Amino acid sequence: MSQDTENFESLQRLLTLKRHEQPPPGYFDSFSRDVILRIKAGDRGEDAYGYFWQLPWLQRIWSALEARPVIAGGFGLAACSLLVLGVVNADTDRMDVQPVAAAPQAVATIQVANNFASDQPLLARPAAMEISESSPIATVAKDGQPSIFDLVPRPQAQTISLNLSPAGSP
Amino acid sequence: MIMAEPVSHKAAKPPEPAPGDNPPPLPEESDLVKRARRGDLAAYDDLVKRYQERIYATVYHMTSNHEDANDLAQEAFIKAFHALKSFKGGSSFYTWVYRIAVNKTINFLKQRKNKTQMSLDDLDFNVEHDPDLVALISDKTPRREVGLTELQEKLNAALQRLSEPHRLVVTLHDVQGLSHEEIAKIMDCNIGTVRSRLFYARQQLQAYLSDYLK
Numbered sequence: 186m187s188q189d190t191e192n193f194e195s196l197q198r199l200l201t202l203k204r205h206e207q208p209p210p211g212y213f214d215s216f217s218r219d220v221i222l223r224i225k226a227g228d229r230g231e232d233a234y235g236y237f238w239q240l241p242w243l244q245r246i247w248s249a250l251e252a253r254p255v256i257a258g259g260f261g262l263a264a265c266s267l268l269v270l271g272v273v274n275a276d277t278d279r280m281d282v283q284p285v286a287a288a289p290q291a292v293a294t295i296q297v298a299n300n301f302a303s304d305q306p307l308l309a310r311p312a313a314m315e316i317s318e319s320s321p322i323a324t325v326a327k328d329g330q331p332s333i334f335d336l337v338p339r340p341q342a343q344t345i346s347l348n349l350s351p352a353g354s355p
Numbered sequence: 356m357i358m359a360e361p362v363s364h365k366a367a368k369p370p371e372p373a374p375g376d377n378p379p380p381l382p383e384e385s386d387l388v389k390r391a392r393r394g395d396l397a398a399y400d401d402l403v404k405r406y407q408e409r410i411y412a413t414v415y416h417m418t419s420n421h422e423d424a425n426d427l428a429q430e431a432f433i434k435a436f437h438a439l440k441s442f443k444g445g446s447s448f449y450t451w452v453y454r455i456a457v458n459k460t461i462n463f464l465k466q467r468k469n470k471t472q473m474s475l476d477d478l479d480f481n482v483e484h485d486p487d488l489v490a491l492i493s494d495k496t497p498r499r500e501v502g503l504t505e506l507q508e509k510l511n512a513a514l515q516r517l518s519e520p521h522r523l524v525v526t527l528h529d530v531q532g533l534s535h536e537e538i539a540k541i542m543d544c545n546i547g548t549v550r551s552r553l554f555y556a557r558q559q560l561q562a563y564l565s566d567y568l569k
Contacts (some may be wrong), residue, residue: 188500191424193557193561195491195568196529196557196560196561196564196568197487197489197529198487198490199488199491199506199510199567200510200525200529200530201485201488201512202413202478202482202485202488202503202506202507203416203510203526203530204530205429205477205478205479205481205482205488206415206416206475206476206477206478206479206487207476207477207479208411208415208421208425208569209476209477213407213408213411214410216403216404216409216428216429217403219429220400220403220429220433220436221396221399221400221403222431223429223433224396224399224437225396228430228433229433229434229437230429230430230432230433230434230435230437231430231434233557247402264434283478299490320519321392332441344554
């Protein structure tokens, strides 16, 4: 014990060297002026990494992780497990939803025929459109309410006689 | 015994006036704080001047880097100015600013991990006449061949190997001469923790510097 004390005394003597470390001459002459100038310039003296890092609970967690690699490893493993679990769950949900969306009773078929097209042989085949129940168009159509598309005047087919024979010929 | 208070409090004492001088009485700290809280920058300038050396020294001994210490010490005072409204006066302004500077420095050091680069201040002219160092160097050990600058580098390197709380305790107690009670207030822990940290830190330092302490 006495040897320890003696060694600590030597150490304390050595540490007095630190008291002789001095900043460049005149350094403190401008120190307070610089502080005041920075305050006047709107400096808040905040850390570059902001308040988040200064949260005490976050610092405690960080210290615990830093001090014990086992805890850090466990934390990493838990985070990875959660991630994998999340991904697997997300895939399962998607597979559950797909059959419902594809159910035949959920789809309403609307035949959209154009008056203009009905007169034209090439366009005689009516356009068919499948719209799911979730579509607003389908909902309107099923309710029998007029769609905003009904407000648009539809083109009317007219028969026009054209004479394409050259001029002067009978 | 081991935890004895330091004999010397050189670093914590303000310079004494020369005999015969009658300097004007210093305004009370509480008055300066009240004025600074109202936005009086002249009053805050006085407060900064009063504690700048101690705050700078603490941060410097923690970082072993002059530029970092300069930035951190200034930022601590700036932050303290903006936080003055939240200062309840439960502790002295000095303890409060110390705590801000220490927290700021520890946060900085955690960010800077593994990027330690020392930028040491020069030793002053009195170092060769310091009785503690004279006694240490004039002993019959290998230290005799070691120059003070090299010793300074070894000492700083050893301090940087300590964890931040241990380095802080050694800095505040063995270098700056603060009492265990003051350190406990600054570090927001109990005195027993301060004592145990100091003991452990000294043991660590002793191991790191064994070649120079034989």
